[in-house]
Amino acid sequence: MSSNLHVSITGRLAADPVPRATTGGKMVTNFTVITNDRRFDRDRNEWVDANKTAIRVSCWEDLAETAGNCLFKGDLVTVTGHRLLANPYLDKEGKPNAGLELTADTISAELKGQHVKITRLQRTPASTQNGTEPPF
Secondary structure, eight states: OOOOOOEEEEEEESSOOEEEEOTTSOEEEEEEEEEEEEEEETTTTEEEEEEEEEEEEEEEHHHHHHHHHHOOTTOEEEEEEEEEEEEEEEOTTSOEEEEEEEEEEEEEEOOTTSOOOOOOOOOOOHHHHTTOOOOO
């Protein structure tokens, strides 16, 4: 049974991504995206962060390599994925909790509030190997 679930989150990286190879040789990169709501606190007369949520992101193979090389703590990104899991755990006080983990299909750098330089990877499409032009 296939799922049509697609989830998009926008937030900032809590730390630099951590790339590694699995024992099977596949590349995986993990990082945490922090999202929050901002609201105006009239008592304090200032904007405050509220409802902070941390979502662990896993990306694989080519996306893992690029994310590991291009993303850094504090970057504003939008991650879209097809698999969102709640992983149960006990917090420091022994209370049940759940951490969210999203398997990424795409990662986009947000232009809001930051400068982004896009460099296209130099790849040899399979179609150029047989003498035809690539579709792009």
